[in-house]
Amino acid sequence: MMMEQNVAQSLGLTEEAFMKIAGVLGREPNVTELGMFGVMYSEHCSYASSKPVLKVFPTEGSRLLVRAGEGDAGVIDIGEGLALVFKIESHNHPSAVEPFQGAATGVGGIIRDVFTMGARPIALLNSLRFGRLESPRTQQLVRGVVGGIGFYGNVMGIPTVGGEVVFDETYDGNPLVNAMCVGVMKAEELTRARAEGEHNPVFYVGATTGRDGLGGASFASRDLSEASSADRPAVQVGDPFLEKLLLEACLELIQEGVVVSMKDMGAAGLVCSTSESAAAGGVGMKIDLEKVPRRAQGMTPYEILLSESQERMLLVIRKGEEQRARRIFEKWDLEAVEIGRVTDGDRFLVMNGSEVAADVPVSLLTRGAPVYEREAREVPQPVLSDEERRKLPQPRDWGAVLDRLLDSPTIASKRWVWEQYDHMVRTNTVVPPGADAAVLRLKGTRMALAVTCDGSGRYTALDPYRGGLLAVAESYRNLAACGAEPLAITNGLNFGNPQKPEVFWQFKRCVEGMAEACRVLETPVTGGNVSFYNENPAGAVDPTPIVGMVGILRDADRILTTGFKEQGDVVLLVGHLRDEIGASEYLKVIFGRKLGPVPMVNLPEEKALGSLMLDLAGRGLVRSSHDLSEGGLAVALAECAIKSSEGVGVKIEAGHWTQGLGWDALLFGEGAGRMLLTAKQEHEKEVLEAASRHGLPARRIGICHGREILIERVLQRSVEEMRHLYEGAFTRRLGETHVR
Amino acid sequence: MKFGVIVFPGTKCDHDCLQVLREVLGQEARPVWHKETGLAGFDCLVLPGGFSYGDYLRTGAIARFSPVMETVIQYAERGGAVIGICNGFQILLEAGLLPGAMLRNRTLSFICRDVTLRVDNAQTLFSSLYRAGEVIRMPIAHGEGNYYADSETLARLLGRRQIVLRYASPEGELTERDNPNGSLASIAGIVNERGNVLGLMPHPERASEAALGGEDGRRLFESLIHSLKT
Amino acid sequence: MHARVFVSLKRSVLDPQGKAVRGALETLGLKGIEDVRQGKFFDLELADGDPAERGRELDSLCQKLLANPVIEDYRIEWVT
Secondary structure, eight states: OHHHHHHHHHTTOOHHHHHHHHHHHTSOOOHHHHHHHHHHTSHHHHOTTTHHHHTTSOOOOTTEEEOTTTSSSEEEEEETTEEEEEEEEEOHHHHHHSHHHHHHHHHHHHHHHHHTTTOEEEEEEEEEEESOTTSHHHHHHHHHHHHHHHHHHHHHTOOEEEEEEEEOGGGTTOOEEEEEEEEEEEGGGOOOSOOOSTTOEEEEEESOBOSTTTTHHHHTTSOOOGGGGGGGGGSOOOOHHHHHHHHHHHHHHHHHTOEEEEEEOOTTHHHHHHHHHHHHHTOEEEEEGGGSOBSSTTOOHHHHHHOOOSSEEEEEEOTTOHHHHHHHHHHTTOOEEEEEEEESTTEEEEEETTEEEEEEEHHHHHHOOOOOOOOOOOOOOOBOOHHHHHHSOOOSOHHHHHHHHHHSTTTSOOHHHHTTSOOSTTSOEEEOTTSSSEEEEOTTSSOEEEEEEEEOHHHHHHOHHHHHHHHHHHHHHHHHHTTOEEEEEEEEEEOSOTTSHHHHHHHHHHHHHHHHHHHHHTOOEEEEEEEOOOEETTEEOOOEEEEEEEEEESOGGGOOOSSOOOTTOEEEEESOOOOOOTTOHHHHHHHOOOOBOOOOOOHHHHHHHHHHHHHHHHHTOOSEEEEOOTTHHHHHHHHHHHTOTTOOOEEEOOSGGGTTOOHHHHHHOOOSSOEEEEEOGGGHHHHHHHHHHTTOOEEEEEEEOTTEEEETTTEEEEHHHHHHHHHHHHHHHHOOSSOO | OEEEEEEOTTBOSHHHHHHIIIIITOOEEEEEETTOOSOOSOSEEEEOOBOGGGGOSSTTTTGGGSHHHHHHHHHHHTTOEEEEETHHHHHHHHTTSSSOEEEOOTTSSOEEEEEEEEESOOOSTTTTTSOTTOEEEEEEEESOOEEEOOHHHHHHHHHTTOEEEEEOOTTSOOOSTTOSSOOGGGEEEEEOTTSOEEEESSOGGGGSBGGGTBOTTHHHHHHHHHHHHO | OEEEEEEEEOTTSOOHHHHHHHHHHHHTTOOOOOOOOOEEEEEEEOOOOOHHHHHHHHHHHIIIIISOTTTEEEEEEEEO
16 A cells, blocks of 8 residues: 555655545556556646636637637637637747757647647747847757747648747746647537547557657656756657648548547547547547557556657547548558547546556546645735836937847847748748738638737736736737737646745736636637746746737738838827836846836727727728837837838827827837827828727827938937848847848 | 649648649649559649658658659650649659759758749740749748759759759849858759759749739749640 | 668768858867768668678669768668
């Protein structure tokens, strides 16, 4: 008894969980069974700490076809018989240990989550966070992660169309790599990971099972420490070519109508994919491990069940259709083996030839995991006091401040990154990376998909509730800026050790903020991923919620873009001007201060801004649009000019629009709910009236003019100079990846 | 006209080529699985981009031995029109239908972006609707597009005007700055001696619709359609 | 029988990977490196047979598949 309990503990099971399992089984579980429970009850698989908190997310909506938790990914109806499937997943720990393969297999995993639902993946995005780009270790991580993401997506033939890359010392040693995939399908082809029908055969398809990645799920649930390097076998090597074959074969199988259930073997491999498929369908399952194709000699049942070898799928095929299924597997040169059957009842029986390796109730394995009500302790929020604010030296040269921000890696152009990704394959990418959101046309319809992937680390560290609000609001605004109607979100929540009450409080408050924003903005949560234990010897990383939001443009011809269009167009600013510089890039880059208060958020106004943009885009009144975010108005103006294909500049007019605010807050404050628009002069009045009808303040602040940004007696920079700084920031630090 | 678009395991630009040929150009086109042999009735075979067999040995090296390639080689030898785009170009090189080989980009990274190209020979089947010396825009997306050939081969390519497209500045000059991958003599696309087989690294199918930001690539397909009709 | 096939770029062909590795070695403080060439090798486990015949077969496979003679050289090493 003692010995088994020790094993249980080393596998991450608490004494309480062990006693419960033994009680239900009426006997002591064997080592294989303990391993299965250990991994299924791990934080990664069971959401033991996060489940009670995530309940506050709004998961209802008329467009939702699959609710959060019901499938591998969220599914929403976008009309015309089409549905979108999308999800985010993190691969932080593997990427820290082996950046190229860690990031690559992260992309591979999220792609499988999407095509197992029956959708063809059409876009990849990612949110990347690293330490200071000046450090050689960070540079190595950036090269590895970007290379790995590119490798997997490029070979798969799925365009990587957007995302974000942020640098902050908090991520030194613990980078965040969150990958998002979006797929599209005919709504009627929706496939679930739900085993059904007694006697239906269970197929194992894809790569062989090896010892690689053993215990990855529990690996992801531990702090990143020096010991992680010794865990090196926990990192797997990705094979995107094999996954491309799996993708094509699986979609063909679904079209042929032979599939009952399909699930990726991701975290916790075979044990998770079999038991969760059975649990979802309320059935049992019997499998034989001897039939599982292996690449290593002498693997134990424990190892076969828990291996996390990549590029493997579990399919339940309609009985009688085995031959049709086999023909499709053969066409794609895939190894497919029938390893078991669906059975009646709640019994998960794992054979190893003629011997019983494990025999446990499906429900106990999948739903018996303990749920922890973690302790939360409020953390005081560091703010820049009024007095400190007054003492901050006012820069003499605002142009030099802008230069430094444009050259700071978080703000600067990420072209160095996204030119290593095939962002055009499948010929749908209408707005390429580098814009507020990526826009892809949906062939065969007039519609276009707008999608964004954004997070808020610093805001959340300084004020978790507002950080949560802002993560959602910023994504919403990014879609609005393109003229899209935001529909729903998925999320990736990256936090420290949840057993620390301060961390858990951050998590809770952040989720509450996100939930509130999703409710008011009517963008329900379709699913997501929680990654805890993002810590390194120096402490936890900034709590970082990532939001992946999808939206639809009903008319692909009415897409709004960032760049200024023509000399003489008027420049309008929608939204409130407030005296806010807290939590800004300006404070961080210029003064090295990471202090609040985090900008306030008015959700009804964010919603109004979204409606206004839809209205303006629909009437064709706006020529360019860009939301204000990191770096505030000055950086937004610079980006609109830099991204103007004609190099159109802007002349800001003096006048009472500044409301007497200081240039620091005016130019570099990061107040929420604001949008920079340009319009033809004759439409100025109409746009301002529309804003007022939506209850939003708006004013003209200047005119498109010349080849520079000009604010008389304050700031003057040529578009060419700014472009040089902005486009060259990565190359100056990382060297050329290519000429030009 | 009837196009066959050849699909190897790992091909990824087949959908894009089929869509342009059918929807944009109104031609007949169908995918041809790499295990098919004895192709008949096609006016042109297209080998699209991708990572055939993962490009695990060398780009194009394994695809070159697919069953369909026997037929492609015979078809080309009889004078049939063949276009190899990106990975398709690499396969044609491996199969010996075009001279030379591909090395990794000199930056060692995958590069996806628009490039400017100079049309060096506007008298081929595939380029007749361009003007000689015209500068056009098309995207590239590859990690191994650094064209290499020995000096005799290069001399032959130049002498017989087999170089169709070269990476060039917007003004049409051949500079190192405008050569994205380090290709010998800035070569982006070549034809065989007979002029019926074209290989190019840029993706004309991605530059065939205004909605995607450019239409210069469409004229390549239109040239072929025009040439074969007359 | 066990054969090892080494494949590397011809001397006349620029090897960008080798060049990058050389640069990295120099940054790490290793001086006096004249040149670095990168390559790959294949380990082949072959059924026993006549060594001369096996050698000819393997040589032809190298030319056809394992190496691209336009840019690459190869060398076969028999391991006993």
